[in-house]
Amino acid sequence: MLFNSVQFLVFFAAVFVVYWHLPRRGQNLFLLAASYLFYGAWNWKFLGLILTTTVADYAAALIIANNPHRPMRRRVALASALAVNLGILGFFKYYNFFVEDVVGLVQLLGMDYLAPVLPIVLPVGISFYTFQSMSYTLDTWHGRLKPTPRFTDYALFVSFFPQLVAGPIERAPHLLGQIERPRAPRREQMGEGLLLLCLGLFKKVAVADHLGQFVDTALGQQTGWKLLIALYFFSFQIYCDFSGYSDIARGAARLLGFDLRTNFNRPYFARSLTEFWRRWHISLSTWFRDYVYTPLGGRHAPGYWPYANLMIVFLLSGLWHGAAFTFLIWGALHGGLLAAEKALAGWRKGHHEPPHGLNPRNLVAVFVTFHVVTAAWVFFRAPDLPFALDVFARLAAPADRPLAGLMPLAHGLGGLALLLLWEGFEDGWRRWLANPWRALPAACAVLLFTLLWGKLNGGQFIYFQF
Template structure:
């Protein structure tokens, strides 16, 4: 069930209305049933897979809490192995098998293991598998660390994993932030309704008006790279930077807003990332729930920045290699992650020198210097997005070669006429102004009744409804 569909609109209105009319003790049960229906609306059979993971981690949390010493660690490891095992089977088996096949060919051998999709032709990657797997893992880790009590109510724990607003594409929530809210008694609150609907409207605008419009240019160029000019590919790459941002942050806004309307508060997942003045700051603003997950559960346990410089560089590269692999079973995603890791390692190396420390300015620095840092950071991020968006690694290098072939620049032929292109640039300006000056703005009641219908009407009037899928659903 897609957020940008009539099906979801009717579902959301029905569930929310019913939520505020039934006794509060039954609300978690309603949300659990609604969340199961929401996920089953994609592919019903995968609800069983999710159910198996839920059962494993539910009992693991209880057993970890009631165990001591090495047994606790063993139980945690078994839980993590089970979660990673499901993820590896569905998402990475064919990737690993294909790479083994290539290695075997180099040594004159044959890999007898067929691709998984030849064994199971109807097998499809479960929607949002990486997201709810990481959320489940955070629960058992936090119970092991003593930061979260084990949840003994199986239904409440199931709701923590299944909660439909953030089930498919996050935010990846920690149990400390969410579990207690399912037991909290709350009544109708107009501030929550107004805040939530504002987020939903703006998130929908970003998705259907901006992201899906920019996708027209990006998809056309990246689907026919050999016949595209350097200027067309450059524009398409520029548009993709904002397409993926509006698509993913739009989903997060809708998810957070949907939960807020129902009385629940989810964490912020984006914070104007293209205003970052460094790659490090970019990752503090982009997909915050994932970057903090890797920080807390991978980077810090590896030693973080408390070790020798070489070990810090190693830890950084491991995190971003895993981040790339998390996004997809393809070398292009791994390279994308490694590129960001290299950026951060180079920044750490250069920042050891006084001249680079002085160049790294904060919010109080001179405006021209800050603008330079923002532009430079954006260009680095945009370059890395080429690997993320390209259909293959070889195609990514072909795009890079074309973009840096300055003799190939000419008037671009893009999938927009002049009027649509100017309108798109106007939307981009609106996005920049909103992120810079009104990122946290929630209108008062009077303005809400003016702006909310206006934004909804603009979604209907200017929305592009030919590309409905959210980009991060594939992860």
């Protein structure tokens, strides 16, 4: 059930109407049933996986919390929950990838070996809800959280349908606490939620889908500066696609009385890669920071270990995105460049940093950061390594083909211009639209424009494959 579909809009409208006529316990149970129905609409067989993950972490957290003086029992509970989570994720996402690599390695050694490659279908959203559920057990282990006694509340935390498939990756102290508290509709909440939902649809339908039609054609055919244009547009396509999903998720949650974490904060205005990762997919980058980077020692580790820790985190981040060498290279590029950036910042420690604003130094920094990120996106977008290398080779060739897909490009550029107008002055727009009597008609106008400029039931969200 895609967010950018009539089916979802009808589903959400029905959930919204019934939900606000129920008491709190009824609201939670109804949302849990709606969330399982939403996820089961993709493939009902995968409901067993999300339920297994839910039971494993719920039980492990209770055992950890109820046995403070039995360290062995606590360790077994933690290890069992992590084994279930990572075992399910590893099998469905990485089994064939590693099997093919093992076969290739064995054949290089001159041995004849053929391992079974299974027809595995990747469950949608498995990386997101697995990390969300694991964080609950890990927070309980570290004493940052007391587990909830209600299984249904925890099950709703794992499966809450607005953010189930592609985040934001929530933490229990934030979302589970809201699930356990009473909720009532508020006018300003409704206005903000509807505006966020419509803005997310606009990003996906009026910008990302149109740019995607042009990018898909141009990446396979174009050369020279025309190919460079396609790479620029892919940077905006993936941003509008993914941040659009996050905005729809946050808007739908707000309409139901919940506040989800902000997942994007104008990342292409970043002046460095460090700043970019504070603005892009914030819920994932902070997850890796809190559960991988900091336990490894973080920036306080001795010697060169802080840089090694960054590389480990970004290699794992690449692998989280997909079982392919292109994702590992993408992660290694970001990890290596971030390590170099940190080393340079340490060497230049004490130098005056320019203030935020439109000054030449900041503009150059934004320009360079955007191009570094765009170059790395080539490996992220490429289906395999030869394709990525061919893209870079074709950049050096003269542009000798006419641009194809000009109509989708024109639509995408029009939508992108409006989006830049919004994001360039977002703080001012948000202050003006804080009044629900302005936010509601503005949301309706954005929705109407979106439906006229694009079409629902379009392409899937890019991050659904992760």
